[in-house]
Amino acid sequence: MSVKSAERVLRIFELLTSHVNGLSIKEISETLELPQSSTSALVHTLYRENYLSVNQAKKFALGPKLIPIGNAARESLDLASLSTESLQRLALAVEETVFMALLANQELVYVAKIDSNRSIRTSAYLGGRKPLYCTGLGKAFLTFMPEEQRIDYLKHVSLKRITPHTITDKDTLLARLQEYAQLGYATDDEENEEGLYCVAAPIFDASKGMQAAISVAGPKERMLRQKSQIVNNVIDTANGISQKLGYVL
Template sequence: MTVKSADRVINILDLLKEFPEGLTLKEIADRLSLPQSSTFHLLQTMEMRQFLSVTERKTYKLGPKLIQIGTRALETLDVNAEAQPYLRQLMENVEETVFMAVMLENELVYVAKVDNYRSVRTSAQIGMRKPMYCTGLGKAFLAFLPEQVKNNILSQIEMPAITKNTITDQDALNEQLLEFRRLGYSIDDEENEGSLYCLAAPIYNAAGEMTAAVSVAGPKNRVYPRQSEIVKELLSTAKAISERTGF
């Protein structure tokens, strides 16, 4: 049994997350097939509680209250909480930026980032979503998730070129994923951001399911020459976090 008003609120939030520039009252009501009068009252209440904000153009966008809630949600993720000391130790050992991500709706979502003093230019930030097919973390999921799950994801996504190194052919990607599965880690060779080289490995839970991925990222001219050293530290960290969460 669902409560109609609660269901509508959730649908509004789900809709607006896809439109960062915002939508008008009419656009929201039309897209969700809702009456404008009741939709207006819901939007007004959500704005008052800071779950939504209104722009000068009278469009509704996700509001600041959601940042607080989202941050707290990340803190309650067992794998995120358990992983923090290991991620920091990994960063100190390899002296590069370390990330952790989970999968949400066929994309990866960054849940942790540990910066190194040798900062790396990257658009990746906690809470940001990125494609699976062209990132080290995303390709770790594709390589180590069950075959059926991987095929289902690939059947639903497009693979546009983001850099000149992006793999856009699904057969070529599948060949690469097989190699990553054999190696035990994945590689992003400037495929999502120019000059950025990323190595990523899977994290498992007590049921043996892949729940997250951890990565080391940095400029290619720094990371590539040290790949074997970094991979050793990366795999050790992924194993330690997996064991800490029951694997």
């Protein structure tokens, strides 16, 4: 059984999340199609309890009491476990190995790996680290991280050749990252391990910051035969996980 007043409070919070400069009571009631009198009562109650605040324009915005609640919710989300079911569905759909990685000290760290019945042996393992510039997951981070962070990384990194296909020229790598930004995903074409092809996509949180990346990896010939399907599945899965973290597409 739903409680009407509780539902209205939640809708007010959701509305103000996308209006950082605040809204008047009239604007809130009209947007949510609620009676102005009951909207006023709810808003003033939330204001008295510090769940809403009033800015200089006399408009209501999210208040300071929501900050510790949001922080606690964020800390309670274990990204790898939150994503397990989605990653398993992805592995089942594409029948290749699926990975999730986080960024740590300008390297990627594998935090999840889902094998399929066609998985091949790779050098990647849970807890293992890899460079950013020569892996699909790493290039996803480089593509979608803040520009200043990317510039700092490229300024200090040495692009060492790992396979004959590794990109070792920074201008070439930058051009490739620009392509990935347009596509919405990154690839690794035998740049870290010969014979291996990878498609990777970013995961964002509610603040639109990149939190992780996921990928599908497998033998190049087999991956290219179904690349379109794999790309669609990887992006859809990444978007689904992002939405669980509060990201709005």
